[in-house]
Amino acid sequence: MSADELLAGMAALSGDAPAKSRGVTSDLTIDETLLLHGMGWEPVDVVFGVSWWSIPYGFWQWQAGELTEASTAFAGAMETATAELRDECARAGGTGVVGVSVEFAVHSRHVDVALAGTAVRRIDEKPTDRKARQNAAFVSDLSARDFVLLTRAGWEPLSLVAGASFVVAPRRSAGQWAAQKTQYVELPNLTQSLYLARERAMERMQSAALQARADGVVEVKLREGPLGNVGRTGVRVMQFIAVGTAVRLGSDGHHSIAPVMVVSLDDALRQFEATSLRQPG
Amino acid sequence: MAADVAPTDGGSAGLPEAAQRRLGHGPWSSSLSVADFASCVALGIEPVGFVQGYAVVTWRYVSGYAGRPVGYRTFTGYPNLGDTGDYMEQWRCPHGFVGGEHRMFGYNFEQVWVEQAWRQGYGLAFGRMLEEAVGLGAHGVIGLVDDMTPLAGTGAEEFSIRGTAVVVPGAKPPPRPFTTFLAGQRLVKLLEAGFMPVSVVAVCSAVQMWGYCMTAYQMVGSAASWSGGVAGVTSIDQVDRAQRAVRELAREHARAELGGDTLHGVSLQVSEREIGEADLSLQCVLKGTRVRRFKDFDPLPPPTPVVRLT
Amino acid sequence: MTSQEPGNEPVPAEPPPEVSGRRGRGVDPSGLPPDAAHRLAELEHGLFTSDLSVNEFLLVKEVGFHPLGFVMGSSIYHLGIQTRRWSQSQELTKLTEAMYNARELAMNRMEEEALELGADGVVGVRLDVNYYEWGSDTAEFIALGTAVKAENGQSYRNKAGKPFTSDLSGQDFWTLMQTGHVPLGLVMGTCVYHIAHRSIGQTLRAVGQNVELPNFTQALYEARELAMTRMQDEATELEATGIVGVRLEEKSHMWGAHTIEFLSLGTAVAKTADHKIPQPNAIISLDG
Numbered sequence A: 001m002s003a004d005e006l007l008a009g010m011a012a013l014s015g016d017a018p019a020k021s022r023g024v025t026s027d028l029t030i031d032e033t034l035l036l037h038g039m040g041w042e043p044v045d046v047v048f049g050v051s052w053w054s055i056p057y058g059f060w061q062w063q064a065g066e067l068t069e070a071s072t073a074f075a076g077a078m079e080t081a082t083a084e085l086r087d088e089c090a091r092a093g094g095t096g097v098v099g100v101s102v103e104f105a106v107h108s109r110h111v112d113v114a115l116a117g118t119a120v121r122r123i124d125e126k127p128t129d130r131k132a133r134q135n136a137a138f139v140s141d142l143s144a145r146d147f148v149l150l151t152r153a154g155w156e157p158l159s160l161v162a163g164a165s166f167v168v169a170p171r172r173s174a175g176q177w178a179a180q181k182t183q184y185v186e187l188p189n190l191t192q193s194l195y196l197a198r199e200r201a202m203e204r205m206q207s208a209a210l211q212a213r214a215d216g217v218v219e220v221k222l223r224e225g226p227l228g229n230v231g232r233t234g235v236r237v238m239q240f241i242a243v244g245t246a247v248r249l250g251s252d253g254h255h256s257i258a259p260v261m262v263v264s265l266d267d268a269l270r271q272f273e274a275t276s277l278r279q280p281g
Numbered sequence B: 001m002a003a004d005v006a007p008t009d010g011g012s013a014g015l016p017e018a019a020q021r022r023l024g025h026g027p028w029s030s031s032l033s034v035a036d037f038a039s040c041v042a043l044g045i046e047p048v049g050f051v052q053g054y055a056v057v058t059w060r061y062v063s064g065y066a067g068r069p070v071g072y073r074t075f076t077g078y079p080n081l082g083d084t085g086d087y088m089e090q091w092r093c094p095h096g097f098v099g100g101e102h103r104m105f106g107y108n109f110e111q112v113w114v115e116q117a118w119r120q121g122y123g124l125a126f127g128r129m130l131e132e133a134v135g136l137g138a139h140g141v142i143g144l145v146d147d148m149t150p151l152a153g154t155g156a157e158e159f160s161i162r163g164t165a166v167v168v169p170g171a172k173p174p175p176r177p178f179t180t181f182l183a184g185q186r187l188v189k190l191l192e193a194g195f196m197p198v199s200v201v202a203v204c205s206a207v208q209m210w211g212y213c214m215t216a217y218q219m220v221g222s223a224a225s226w227s228g229g230v231a232g233v234t235s236i237d238q239v240d241r242a243q244r245a246v247r248e249l250a251r252e253h254a255r256a257e258l259g260g261d262t263l264h265g266v267s268l269q270v271s272e273r274e275i276g277e278a279d280l281s282l283q284c285v286l287k288g289t290r291v292r293r294f295k296d297f298d299p300l301p302p303p304t305p306v307v308r309l310t
Numbered sequence C: 001m002t003s004q005e006p007g008n009e010p011v012p013a014e015p016p017p018e019v020s021g022r023r024g025r026g027v028d029p030s031g032l033p034p035d036a037a038h039r040l041a042e043l044e045h046g047l048f049t050s051d052l053s054v055n056e057f058l059l060v061k062e063v064g065f066h067p068l069g070f071v072m073g074s075s076i077y078h079l080g081i082q083t084r085r086w087s088q089s090q091e092l093t094k095l096t097e098a099m100y101n102a103r104e105l106a107m108n109r110m111e112e113e114a115l116e117l118g119a120d121g122v123v124g125v126r127l128d129v130n131y132y133e134w135g136s137d138t139a140e141f142i143a144l145g146t147a148v149k150a151e152n153g154q155s156y157r158n159k160a161g162k163p164f165t166s167d168l169s170g171q172d173f174w175t176l177m178q179t180g181h182v183p184l185g186l187v188m189g190t191c192v193y194h195i196a197h198r199s200i201g202q203t204l205r206a207v208g209q210n211v212e213l214p215n216f217t218q219a220l221y222e223a224r225e226l227a228m229t230r231m232q233d234e235a236t237e238l239e240a241t242g243i244v245g246v247r248l249e250e251k252s253h254m255w256g257a258h259t260i261e262f263l264s265l266g267t268a269v270a271k272t273a274d275h276k277i278p279q280p281n282a283i284i285s286l287d288g
Helices: A003-011 A030-038 A068-092 A127-136 A144-152 A174-180 A188-211 B017-024 B034-043 B112-135 B184-192 B213-220 B237-256 C034-044 C054-062 C093-116 C170-178 C197-205 C214-237
Strands: A041-054 A096-106 A110-122 A155-168 A184-186 A216-227 A237-249 A260-264 B046-058 B088-092 B105-110 B140-151 B156-167 B195-210 B262-274 B279-293 B306-308 C065-079 C121-130 C138-150 C181-194 C242-251 C259-271 C281-283
Touching (some): A003 B184, A030 A041, A030 B184, A041 B237, A068 A096, A068 A110, A144 A155, A155 A188, A184 C093, A188 A237, A188 C034, A188 C138, A216 C054, B017 B112, B034 B184, B046 B112, B088 B237, B112 B140, B112 B156, B140 B195, B195 B262, B237 B262, B237 B279, B306 C170, C034 C065, C034 C093, C054 C065, C054 C121, C054 C170, C065 C093, C093 C121, C093 C138, C093 C259, C121 C170, C170 C181, C214 C242, C214 C259
Parallel strands (some): A260 B306, A260 C281
Antiparallel strands (some): A096 A110, A155 A237, A216 A237, B046 B156, B088 B105, B105 B195, B140 B156, B195 B279, B262 B279, C181 C259
């Protein structure tokens, strides 16, 4: 950058903004802004979608096996929040939302989902074309960088998709416990019920993708573990939640990205370390 | 308002005497890392000093109508909400008279006094930092870091802002030094892309939700037989609207300070506090750098994807 | 090099125990439950799912493979108590078998799902062990990965007719294929070893200077070698040229500090062609 250009920048500070625009807001970094700009896209506005859904009182206490209302609440909250995000995107005049941060939590009385991202649009698109497409605004938790990579390869993101399932882990009977005490043996009921719960969460996510008429789902993240703060003691609830981005192959098919292999000269001379064979548990 | 404060633009009563001495002479100090400093030098920008501003502010309910604090919750009557700013929504119980502690009314409203107190604290700290910078003849302040920490046990918060004041040799001093959170490579790229940082934008929005009976049943679920049809899984409408409102208010407050420029690198933080069975207090802080386009920029060619072997 | 103090008898040299082999011998995976079958059927209609990042997805496509679906297998295993002589350092063979079987079950179920999808292989395999507060002696073993299929119709299944498995990331998979090698399968060997703690105390009391503790050296050495040998045996079965990305993990799980599982994992590969990799570019990155 030349000194003259910097002085021109300083001079621009005395005075008003060059164009009377509505005031664009964006949570993209400069790298992401440049990558998008290189593809002919620009940010429009930061947009949000938040939804809380209630779970009936006493729900966790009396159930056994799969807890369908909790997964319905989760699905409902995700859908409502995503729809809100789409509406905001449309209102701001965007084509889709990238870099959505997905935060969710399951509490004993409600499920809450909070989404936030930046609506983006093609710079040279005619407003009429954009309006026609606004019902199909895409929403994705892909970063702007991943969005650019995928688009250059010929794919388009469609929507955030998620699936959840909650299950009460079955207990062993005292007899079973005693018999198994000294054995090394698989616990088939427990295995089966957790395995099924995982599969169900993935399946619900898949159905959401099929509904969006996607070709696939990438960057699936599976969050799983015990839900500690619900129900009475002794009732063990496990949660399985899968979230990903549904994508579709464009009409031109897949384009090879032809990466180049590089050897980075950043490292100091590397010596053999015995501990490099061992990874922390 | 609660604290005894000077007007928000950081009046001259602020700076301690030690600041005058430090900034008067001697080698400049700066919080820039070596990499960021090198980028500055490459760009032709010179650091002139480390500048900082602080303010301790405390927030309290303000006395209102009939001796009750503003915001005091009543169950049956129309309470004094104080100044509700740009947002107020009301819900009414569908059950007819139930009596006692039944929440007949619910309100979502903007809590203007919280926003004002926050703006005061941030404004004071910011103003003092800017004053130090102006005293050095700075054209701008880069690499700003801001913080808000509670002072344990006192119920007060300290706002702090620190950065590196810089000059651009040969430039006319702008009406106000430009300010930005960015420094180093990111600042260089921003400038190369044709954007000039104008100023930091930091706003706070606060929304209070007092749940009415239906919201209370959905959130607490007590007395399901009274739920009047709210059994099962449903969306909690009042909360959704309050959450949406607090974010939209923050965005609109920020947009009002842009004057047509762009807000870059937005960061958003929302905090919630449950202060009663079905009462939520929401606060949202939105920050970013206001930037102005000063030259055109051709789109970059597609970058080469690489796979590293180390 | 063995001392004759009581409690410090040399580690008995017995042959490694019979641990059930993989590739369909000895371990019987249970059939897929109906819900899982349904999810996989959906995938066969053309929808793919994967936990690959966008970078990995594009690199996998670059090598001529297409992701089919996210596959998983799990097994909750009860790990009971094995009677042991506390004064002797030795392998706890029943525990070794159990840890191996549990992982095998999880891997086999994951491979079954991949087979169901018609996959050539599974990349990005993660083998995790989860402990939950309930059941202090139960653990859940999970195997997760993304099933892939070659787009040119060539089969990449290994000698046993099963889809290859590998814990290579998308980037490593791409790089490996550039070198003219293909993955055959994730190979593992495990050994659960008990270190006699009484003899530690006795030995330390006798020591006043810097000296090697030969029995312990030998014990830990033996355990690691057992684990790696078993892993190599698996690779030999697959007729591999070599194993890449070997790592040795040492964990006490929930047995206390004196019992350690040594797990050796790697990806067995075979050479397919004399590839000449183009000279990589050397770069110096100027930031961080």
